[in-house]
Amino acid sequence: MDVMIRISITVACFIIGAILGSFACCQAWRLHLKEQGKKSPGKWSVCMSCGRRLKVNENIPVISWLVQKGKCKSCGAKIGSAELLSEIGLGSSLAFIGWFLYPTFIDALVNLTVANCIIYPLSVIAFLTALVLLWTLLVYDAKWQKLPVNLLTATNIFALLLVFLKIAWMLFNHTAGADLVQYLVDLVVAVTILAGIYLALYLVSRERLVGSGDWLIALPIALILGSPWLAIVTLFLSNFFASIYGLTKCAKDRKKPRRFQFAFGPFLVVAFIITFALSEILSQVVSV
Numbered sequence: 001m002d003v004m005i006r007i008s009i010t011v012a013c014f015i016i017g018a019i020l021g022s023f024a025c026c027q028a029w030r031l032h033l034k035e036q037g038k039k040s041p042g043k044w045s046v047c048m049s050c051g052r053r054l055k056v057n058e059n060i061p062v063i064s065w066l067v068q069k070g071k072c073k074s075c076g077a078k079i080g081s082a083e084l085l086s087e088i089g090l091g092s093s094l095a096f097i098g099w100f101l102y103p104t105f106i107d108a109l110v111n112l113t114v115a116n117c118i119i120y121p122l123s124v125i126a127f128l129t130a131l132v133l134l135w136t137l138l139v140y141d142a143k144w145q146k147l148p149v150n151l152l153t154a155t156n157i158f159a160l161l162l163v164f165l166k167i168a169w170m171l172f173n174h175t176a177g178a179d180l181v182q183y184l185v186d187l188v189v190a191v192t193i194l195a196g197i198y199l200a201l202y203l204v205s206r207e208r209l210v211g212s213g214d215w216l217i218a219l220p221i222a223l224i225l226g227s228p229w230l231a232i233v234t235l236f237l238s239n240f241f242a243s244i245y246g247l248t249k250c251a252k253d254r255k256k257p258r259r260f261q262f263a264f265g266p267f268l269v270v271a272f273i274i275t276f277a278l279s280e281i282l283s284q285v286v287s288v
């Protein structure tokens with residue numbers, strides 16, 4: 001029974017994630033068109049080639065793309081794999097988080113008090129919003145090698161909201177005092193490790209090593225994780241993935257070696273999702 005509930009929650013998380021992934025990709029396109037000074041398609045989803053408004057059955061995440069073989073029904077123009085990858089990517093990410101954090105989620109629901117009835121749902125909404133914003137940044141950075149300031153600001157605001165909700169949770173559950181002080185110390189160290197390093201690299205290298213947006217995308221990640229150990233794991237994983245990507249690209253370009261730059265934001269976001277999903281397991285390892 002327990003396994004069935006866990007699988008059901010994981011499947012539900014994938015569906016919600018795929019819908020949010022579709023939304024995030026659309027928002028990235030809208031923002032890009034706006035930055036280019038071009039006309040935004042408005043609030044409806046349209047074909048980027050012929051401009052036709054998409055019907056409901058053409059808007060089903062993953063399924064519509066597969067049924068239409070990645071082409072517009074009217075003009076036959078390619079929809080592009082970014083949309084499909086965004087839907088599958090965020091769907092899998094949320095399913096991964098759901099699978100590993102399901103016991104924590106159920107535990108919090110069982111032990112709900114009156115105050116927590118407000119704080120917990122707000123925390124879930126703030127987390128999902130921050131996650132969608134981070135995913136939009138991932139799509140934008142991967143496609144156009146840029147991190148829009150307004151998106152970064154919004155992500156940081158929701159990450160800060162999560163910090164305040166966590167403090168409120170501690171105060172209402174009478175775990176304040178030593179716990180709260182420890183949490184705040186951990187938070188400052190996590191921010192210094194993750195965002196501080198990228199800010200220092202940006203300032204020292206004058207944008208040659210990392211871009212100006214990298215420390216601003218690392219900041220909300222550090223705020224949400226709120227733990228120095230989890231910040232170190234995210235730092236390691238993001239650099240590990242980026243190194244593998246860089247090496248693969250170098251191997252492909254071996255005949256004509258040249259200097260190349262690539263977006264680092266996507267690696268940070270993917271590393272954050274893995275670390276967050278495994279946070280309970282990792283915290284137990286560290287405490288042992």
Ligand SMILES: [Zn+2]
Nearest residue numbers: 047050072075
């Ligand atoms: Zn079309």
